[in-house]
Amino acid sequence: MTPALIAEIREKRYARARGARPHMALTGLSLQVAAGEFVALVGPSGCGKTTFLNIVAGLDTDFSGEVQLALRPDGRPARVGYVFQEPRLLPWRTVYDNIALVLPPHHPDGIVEGMLRAVGLAKARDLYPPQLSVGMSRRVAIARAFAIEPDLLLMDEPFVSLDHDTVEQLRELLLTLWHARPTTVLFVTHDMREALVLADRLVLLSGTPGRVVADVPVGLARNRRQSGAEIELLRDEILRRHRELIGAAARTTPVE
Amino acid sequence: MATTAQRASSWVAASSLTQRIGSFALFIAVWQITADAVHSRLLPSASAVFMALEQESVNGPLLYQVGITLARVAAAFVIAMVVGTAIGIVMGRSKTVDALFDSWLVLLLNLPALVIIVLAYVWFGLTEAAAIGAVAVNKIPYTAVTLREGARALDRNYSDMAACFHVGRWRTLRHVILPQLYPYTFAAARSGLALVWKIVLIVELLGRSNGVGFEIQLYFQQFDVTRILAYSIAFMVVIQVIEWAIFQPLERHAGRWRP
Numbered sequence: 001m002t003p004a005l006i007a008e009i010r011e012k013r014y015a016r017a018r019g020a021r022p023h024m025a026l027t028g029l030s031l032q033v034a035a036g037e038f039v040a041l042v043g044p045s046g047c048g049k050t051t052f053l054n055i056v057a058g059l060d061t062d063f064s065g066e067v068q069l070a071l072r073p074d075g076r077p078a079r080v081g082y083v084f085q086e087p088r089l090l091p092w093r094t095v096y097d098n099i100a101l102v103l104p105p106h107h108p109d110g111i112v113e114g115m116l117r118a119v120g121l122a123k124a125r126d127l128y129p130p131q132l133s134v135g136m137s138r139r140v141a142i143a144r145a146f147a148i149e150p151d152l153l154l155m156d157e158p159f160v161s162l163d164h165d166t167v168e169q170l171r172e173l174l175l176t177l178w179h180a181r182p183t184t185v186l187f188v189t190h191d192m193r194e195a196l197v198l199a200d201r202l203v204l205l206s207g208t209p210g211r212v213v214a215d216v217p218v219g220l221a222r223n224r225r226q227s228g229a230e231i232e233l234l235r236d237e238i239l240r241r242h243r244e245l246i247g248a249a250a251r252t253t254p255v256e
Numbered sequence: 257m258a259t260t261a262q263r264a265s266s267w268v269a270a271s272s273l274t275q276r277i278g279s280f281a282l283f284i285a286v287w288q289i290t291a292d293a294v295h296s297r298l299l300p301s302a303s304a305v306f307m308a309l310e311q312e313s314v315n316g317p318l319l320y321q322v323g324i325t326l327a328r329v330a331a332a333f334v335i336a337m338v339v340g341t342a343i344g345i346v347m348g349r350s351k352t353v354d355a356l357f358d359s360w361l362v363l364l365l366n367l368p369a370l371v372i373i374v375l376a377y378v379w380f381g382l383t384e385a386a387a388i389g390a391v392a393v394n395k396i397p398y399t400a401v402t403l404r405e406g407a408r409a410l411d412r413n414y415s416d417m418a419a420c421f422h423v424g425r426w427r428t429l430r431h432v433i434l435p436q437l438y439p440y441t442f443a444a445a446r447s448g449l450a451l452v453w454k455i456v457l458i459v460e461l462l463g464r465s466n467g468v469g470f471e472i473q474l475y476f477q478q479f480d481v482t483r484i485l486a487y488s489i490a491f492m493v494v495i496q497v498i499e500w501a502i503f504q505p506l507e508r509h510a511g512r513w514r515p
Contacts, residue, residue, distance in 0.1 A: 057420045082420045088413050092435040092513045101431055102421035128513035148421065 340399025348407020
């Protein structure tokens with residue numbers, strides 16, 4: 001079976017102000033994700049994770065390398081859903097219209113309502129985003145991404161800067177949605193615990209410029225990950241095995 | 257401090273209508289007293305002007321002339337807003353176009369309204385199209401400059417979202433781009449209306465045989481200040497009604513999402 005995503009980023013650099021050396025964001029980042037797999041991309045902040053997602057989403061085409069998304073069964077290009085770090089809801093459109101906007105103009109009735117029910121916001125359909133709490137806004141953003149029935153779902157630290165309880169609820173919601181609407185997920189986070197709770201596989205990235213340091217499958221069944229102790233054990237083991245690696249990679253990064 | 261300020265601002269809001277009416281009444285009173293004291297036909301009293309206003313509306317051509325001028329204002333305004341907005345958006349989005357045509361805008365902005373009007377009449381004759389076109393050309397650079405600012409301030413995050421979800425060009429424009437430009441559009445429309453109607457009067461005075469500007473020219477030749485003021489006041493009221501009845505409700509509607 002062809003992977004849902006094959007990405008080979010040879011190099012991604014950002015031009016700087018005149019005269020200064022360009023900033024190297026990614027070097028030699030290669031990644032394959034199987035269809036239906038939930039992969040977490042874990043790395044320190046500023047290591048180019050968002051840059052990588054934007055490249056995969058097709059928003060950034062100024063890089064050297066290749067990104068391939070598997071075609072849909074009907075031969076059409078893959079649909080990509082994106083949950084950005086900030087919800088990026090249009091404040092001047094209602095919750096309903098924000099979701100309806102990403103659907104085809106003549107979509108069947110009930111898709112938006114169904115999505116809103118699934119994220120527990122059926123009653124918020126006519127509110128404007130400035131009236132929502134932070135947690136509700138994230139739910140709408142997640143609903144919007146799932147509404148298009150994505151073949152690939154990109155998530156860029158969607159639960160960052162939320163309180164602990166809200167994060168727990170949203171993670172649970174995400175897994176519920178994902179089980180009901182299976183899709184390939186590429187989830188970016190700097191929080192290894194979060195990655196271990198959610199993902200099938202962890203891809204560890206080094207600091208700037210970002211590149212893959214380790215690729216770790218999570219063997220633990222999801223229903224056993226609720227206990228914090230199991231997660232801590234896994235995390236300790238990964239850190240023990242890869243701390244030197246992460247440190248070494250950071251040190252041996254060629255300086256231009 | 258904050259509560260004092262809040263109380264002060266709510267007091268202002270609650271009494272703003274009363275204040276406005278009071279201020280207006282004060283102006284009329286000062287006018288009336290001054291005119292009575294001066295007692296010259298070159299400074300008619302407020303009551304004389306309002307009587308002339310009534311007379312001209314009932315027996316004279318005032319309503320017809322106001323209608324003619326209003327039609328010209330509407331035509332020039334719509335052309336200036338549509339063309340100016342399009343130019344502004346393109347210049348705000350494309351650095352090349354901006355670099356090419358920025359000096360043209362500066363040139364147009366500095367060209368006196370009178371020169372544009374005279375040139376339009378010389379080149380295209382004393383026609384309706386020349387008149388309306390000249391007014392529109394006066395306003396277009398102002399609209400373009402305002403909307404260019406708006407286009408430069410567009411939030412890339414929203415466009416990226418729309419691109420990623422394949423929202424499509426037309427729907428992106430309508431739901432993502434234009435709502436971000438509404439505040440700039442309203443600013444341009446407000447100042448535009450104020451500018452356009454004043455220039456329309458000049459255009460009428462110089463080369464049209466009807467409209468408020470034409471009437472003002474007639475009464476200027478007769479030194480009939482009463483009727484000059486009557487016609488001006490009639491049109492000022494019309495413009496204020498447009499502001500209250502059209503612009504303000506539209507703006508409230510566009511900003512309904514603001515908490």
